[in-house]
Amino acid sequence: MRTNFRLAVAAVTFLVFTSQPVLAQKGNLFNQLVDGSRAELEKKGGKLKMALDWPEEDAKPVLPHFQKAFPFIKQIDYVRETRSEPFGRYLVSAKQGVYPEYDIMHVASEFQAQYLKEGLFVKPRFDYKELNKFLPKEWGKIDDRAIDPKGYFLGTTGNARGHAWNPTLVPKGKEPTTWEACLDPMWKGKVVYDSRGKLESLQHDPKTRERTLKWLRGLRDNNVVLLRGQATVLQKVASGEFPIACAVNYHTTFRMIDQGVKTLAFAFADPIPLEIGTRLYIPSWSQVPATTQLFAVWLATAGGEFLEKHAYRGFPWDPKSKKYPMAKGKYIALCDAECAEKWEFYEKEHAELLGIPAAK
Amino acid sequence: MSSGGVFSQSAAEFEKRGPIPSWLVSQGRQYLVPFLGTAFTAWLIVVPLFFLIVSSFRSGTPWHPEAFTLQNYINAYSTSHTYVMFANTAVFAAASTLLSLVLAVLFAFLTERTDMPFRNVAWGLIIVPMAIPGLLFAVSWTFLLSPHIGLFNLWLRSAASFFGIEIAQGPFNIYSLWGMIFLDGLRGVTTIFLIIVGAFRAMDPSLEEASRAAGASNFTTFFRIFLPLLSPALLAAGMYSFMNSMESLEIPLVIGLPARIFVFSSYIYFSAQRFVPPQYGLSAALGASYLLISILLVFWYRRLIGDVRRFATVTGKGYRPRILQLGKWRHAAFALFVVYFAVTIAAPCFVLVWTSLLPVYTTPSWEALSGLTLRNYRAVLSLRQIQEAIGNTVIVALATAAVTMILSLIVGWTVVRGRIAKWRGFLDAITFLPQSLPGVIIGIAFIFLYMQPPLNHLGLYGSLWILVMALAVSYVAFGTRTMMGALTQIHQELEEAGEVCGSSWSSIMRRITLPLLMPAFISGAIWVASHALRNLSIPLILSTRGNPVLSVIIWHTWEDGYPGRTAALGVMLIGALAILAIAGRVMVHRLSRHQES
Numbered sequence: 032m033r034t035n036f037r038l039a040v041a042a043v044t045f046l047v048f049t050s051q052p053v054l055a056q057k058g059n060l061f062n063q064l065v066d067g068s069r070a071e072l073e074k075k076g077g078k079l080k081m082a083l084d085w086p087e088e089d090a091k092p093v094l095p096h097f098q099k100a101f102p103f104i105k106q107i108d109y110v111r112e113t114r115s116e117p118f119g120r121y122l123v124s125a126k127q128g129v130y131p132e133y134d135i136m137h138v139a140s141e142f143q144a145q146y147l148k149e150g151l152f153v154k155p156r157f158d159y160k161e162l163n164k165f166l167p168k169e170w171g172k173i174d175d176r177a178i179d180p181k182g183y184f185l186g187t188t189g190n191a192r193g194h195a196w197n198p199t200l201v202p203k204g205k206e207p208t209t210w211e212a213c214l215d216p217m218w219k220g221k222v223v224y225d226s227r228g229k230l231e232s233l234q235h236d237p238k239t240r241e242r243t244l245k246w247l248r249g250l251r252d253n254n255v256v257l258l259r260g261q262a263t264v265l266q267k268v269a270s271g272e273f274p275i276a277c278a279v280n281y282h283t284t285f286r287m288i289d290q291g292v293k294t295l296a297f298a299f300a301d302p303i304p305l306e307i308g309t310r311l312y313i314p315s316w317s318q319v320p321a322t323t324q325l326f327a328v329w330l331a332t333a334g335g336e337f338l339e340k341h342a343y344r345g346f347p348w349d350p351k352s353k354k355y356p357m358a359k360g361k362y363i364a365l366c367d368a369e370c371a372e373k374w375e376f377y378e379k380e381h382a383e384l385l386g387i388p389a390a391k
Numbered sequence: 392m393s394s395g396g397v398f399s400q401s402a403a404e405f406e407k408r409g410p411i412p413s414w415l416v417s418q419g420r421q422y423l424v425p426f427l428g429t430a431f432t433a434w435l436i437v438v439p440l441f442f443l444i445v446s447s448f449r450s451g452t453p454w455h456p457e458a459f460t461l462q463n464y465i466n467a468y469s470t471s472h473t474y475v476m477f478a479n480t481a482v483f484a485a486a487s488t489l490l491s492l493v494l495a496v497l498f499a500f501l502t503e504r505t506d507m508p509f510r511n512v513a514w515g516l517i518i519v520p521m522a523i524p525g526l527l528f529a530v531s532w533t534f535l536l537s538p539h540i541g542l543f544n545l546w547l548r549s550a551a552s553f554f555g556i557e558i559a560q561g562p563f564n565i566y567s568l569w570g571m572i573f574l575d576g577l578r579g580v581t582t583i584f585l586i587i588v589g590a591f592r593a594m595d596p597s598l599e600e601a602s603r604a605a606g607a608s609n610f611t612t613f614f615r616i617f618l619p620l621l622s623p624a625l626l627a628a629g630m631y632s633f634m635n636s637m638e639s640l641e642i643p644l645v646i647g648l649p650a651r652i653f654v655f656s657s658y659i660y661f662s663a664q665r666f667v668p669p670q671y672g673l674s675a676a677l678g679a680s681y682l683l684i685s686i687l688l689v690f691w692y693r694r695l696i697g698d699v700r701r702f703a704t705v706t707g708k709g710y711r712p713r714i715l716q717l718g719k720w721r722h723a724a725f726a727l728f729v730v731y732f733a734v735t736i737a738a739p740c741f742v743l744v745w746t747s748l749l750p751v752y753t754t755p756s757w758e759a760l761s762g763l764t765l766r767n768y769r770a771v772l773s774l775r776q777i778q779e780a781i782g783n784t785v786i787v788a789l790a791t792a793a794v795t796m797i798l799s800l801i802v803g804w805t806v807v808r809g810r811i812a813k814w815r816g817f818l819d820a821i822t823f824l825p826q827s828l829p830g831v832i833i834g835i836a837f838i839f840l841y842m843q844p845p846l847n848h849l850g851l852y853g854s855l856w857i858l859v860m861a862l863a864v865s866y867v868a869f870g871t872r873t874m875m876g877a878l879t880q881i882h883q884e885l886e887e888a889g890e891v892c893g894s895s896w897s898s899i900m901r902r903i904t905l906p907l908l909m910p911a912f913i914s915g916a917i918w919v920a921s922h923a924l925r926n927l928s929i930p931l932i933l934s935t936r937g938n939p940v941l942s943v944i945i946w947h948t949w950e951d952g953y954p955g956r957t958a959a960l961g962v963m964l965i966g967a968l969a970i971l972a973i974a975g976r977v978m979v980h981r982l983s984r985h986q987e988s
Contacts, residue, residue: 110776112936113951114947114950114951115665115667116664116665117935117936119664119669120853120934120935120936121935121936123453123454123838123842123852123853124852124853124935124937126452126454126455126842126847127454127841127842127847127848127850127852127853128847128848128850129850129852129853129937131936132936141667141668142667142668144668145668220538221539221560226648256566256649256650257648257649257651258648258649259648259950260950260951260952261952262951262952262953263949263950263951263952264952265952266751266752266952266953266954269751270540270751270752270753270954271539271540271753271754272537272539272540273539292751294751374667375667375668378667379667385651386651387651388470388472388653388658388661388662388666389666
């Protein structure tokens with residue numbers, strides 16, 4: 032009896048001690064995240080190095096608002112890291128023990144699976160779904176669709192695609208407002224398309240899949256001109272070299288239009304492919320995991336306002352977003368976690384349908 | 392004997408015999424320097440290529456090689472893309488070589504064997520296109536021959552419209568295999584011209600005179616006497632140009648990719664950098680296949696060069712070649728050079744400057760003049776990465792020039808003067824091999840070597856040194872040929888005189904051979920530096936955020952959709968290359984004059 036009592040006391044004591052972190056975890060997770068971030072920044076003298084795929088003109092107006100919300104972040108050095116190739120080189124460098132110098136960085140979607148496989152991403156300290164419960168009221172909530180079900184990343188931007196055209200070259204009534212418009216024989220050899228397609232959402236969604244595969248075949252038959260990079264494609268249309276660009280980013284097009292380019296127009300076709308972009312992972316070498324999470328959460332909630340205003344990257348279902356009126360009533364195909372897992376397959380399929388070599 | 396072993400014994404012998412004789416030290420150096428040079432050259436060239444071949448038979452990644460397999464070759468040869476790429480490469484290289492040859496022969500003939508006016512000016516005009524890097528040349532032509540907004544196409548359409556013919560687009564489309572051939576053909580003219588022009592100048596005219604005496608016309612003499620006599624030189628030059636076209640990357644990247652036209656170099660680049668995930672094994676298998684082809688090409692080329700002696704027509708008779716009177720065609724012939732200059736230099740430079748001054752490209756017009764701005768120049772100069780890239784580019788260019796030329800000097804000396812016959816052929820062959828290898832293959836071979844454990848711990852990937860080494864491999868063929876040529880011209884009796892006077896080997900090298908070689912060494916170094924400055928294919932594979940160089944930044948700026956900034960960077964790079972060329976010319980001239988005095 033005495034032995035049983037002792038065992039019970041020991042068990043209770045053990046449970047009390049081991050459950051301390053769990054109880055702490057169950058405190059205000061958001062406050063803990065902020066404290067963690069503050070501690071990290073203190074060690075770094077308040078300086079952060081950040082690399083996202085946004086151009087400087089998108090990033091520079093947004094980041095000061097993050098600093099304003101968290102004044103212990105005194106300085107952010109921002110670098111644009113675009114395309115997919117640099118992330119292949121970072122991967123090679125990481126395998127010889129040399130890691131990117133950035134504290135917070137995005138990784139091109141093409142390489143996310145490989146980075147995970149190579150153990151270069153780690154799970155964040157706080158689960159995003161749990162964290163969602165503790166966010167300040169005025170921040171709003173993280174959209175569930177942006178949270179990785181496996182818990183590694185948080186998607187922060189809505190990259191929606193439509194078609195752009197040069198109004199001086201496209202006659203009235205012939206504007207490419209539908210997907211089929213890109214296949215019109217009158218545009219044979221005159222449609223330009225970013226070979227980094229990012230139409231995975233349309234390829235994945237059962238409602239849009241067959242139609243998309245047919246469209247890609249049609250695009251090839253219409254002698255589409257393949258270029259690399261959204262801005263490249265849009266520059267070609269704005270300069271009058273090509274009349275139409277199909278499946279281009281809303282945010283790249285409207286940035287150019289707002290900068291005074293008068294030879295560009297844009298429309299969403301139905302359905303709208305949406306990539307949940309700027310997925311922020313915690314790199315294994317990160318010295319600022321809490322700050323990375325804090326930035327991701329801020330961007331996906333409170334920062335969304337500035338993101339939409341300066342970088343045009345809000346979600347199209349958000350009535351406050353500029354793209355909402357254009358997207359209203361149209362079907363939005365989303366590349367969810369299951370779709371993201373099949374990214375390599377869709378990439379290969381996309382390349383093969385367009386007649387460009389692809390990985391085996 | 393003391394227990395001190397071999398060292399004590401040596402010390403005792405040393406005491407007994409006295410110091411090592413100076414002749415032994417000198418002899419030792421004579422063998423040590425070539426040995427070290429050979430070893431380093433082998434390490435630089437042979438070892439990476441060996442690893443490339445081995446890796447082509449392995450699965451996994453460069454940093455984690457796995458089991459031996461044939462899967463990479465199965466992947467490479469089980470897709471129709473590979474065979475289409477082979478066909479594209481063959482057509483591209485053969486047709487552009489043919490175009491270069493025809494133009495180069497015509498220009499060499501006109502400058503050397505006719506009474507065309509301003510022949511010296513024409514000579515200069517042929518050389519100038521070398522100043523424009525291939526990437527910028529290709530970029531500029533997208534503005535000149537784009538089917539919709541290309542300047543030349545617009546002019547042609549206006550001209551056609553004047554005659555009542557309406558053309559909706561074109562008539563030319565640069566985004567085609569023919570567009571690639573046209574550009575590569577134009578770029579190859581200078582190299583072939585420089586190779587064959589000497590043969591035109593030195594040809595024995597007695598055979599032509601015999602032909603004419605037999606009643607043959609100029610036309611018949613040209614085709615039945617002139618060309619057959621030149622055929623070995625033309626074949627060798629054509630072969631060299633063919634290898635250059637095979638390895639060219641810039642034009643296939645800028646012009647070929649939008650039209651889905653892949654050649655060997657762009658296909659390998661694509662598989663290593665753009666496939667998701669990157670297919671290093673596939674690129675190694677393709678690289679190894681290419682290596683086999685290039686070994687055959689090099690072997691054939693060397694045989695051709697070896698046979699050239701049979702066709703020697705320069706004799707000791709002291710003839711001056713007969714100058715052909717062009718009559719009324721004199722000025723038309725010179726006009727041909729002006730057109731060539733306009734097409735290869737003036738138009739590309741004009742369109743680059745124009746584009747660099749515009750926020751968004753618009754075709755040249757009076758209205759567009761009001762929108763000219765220096766914004767692109769300010770933008771590129773304010774970017775930290777570009778400032779860093781400029782510094783890196785200068786370091787890489789200078790270090791590559793130094794490493795390549797020192798190595799070439801040692802290899803050249805070993806081949807021309809070396810006393811170990813076995814090394815000569817080996818060194819000569821391996822230093823020429825990289826001439827036919829695309830930079831992407833050299834880059835990938837370096838990744839396979841320096842990412843293998845334990846070499847990955849050196850941390851060379853992403854450093855400037857890996858760029859310097861890979862570029863040195865790429866240019867060692869040129870460097871060794873330059874130094875071998877210069878060494879052959881210096882008679883051995885000068886060095887023998889030094890030996891007779893009791894000078895050591897190192898003293899002879901320092902006081903006789905090297906000063907005489909200096910002009911060739913410096914002009915070679917300038918050539919290497921100017922090519923390293925603009926090389927794209929190797930940095931494209933090996934450059935990272937840690938070692939950015941200007942050529943890669945220009946390519947990325949172009950790919951990111953900033954034609955104005957690309958053009959601004961291009962204009963600055965061409966300016967730097969022009970300054971380097973002029974400075975080099977002045978330096979070599981002064982050195983030669985100093986030596987003469």
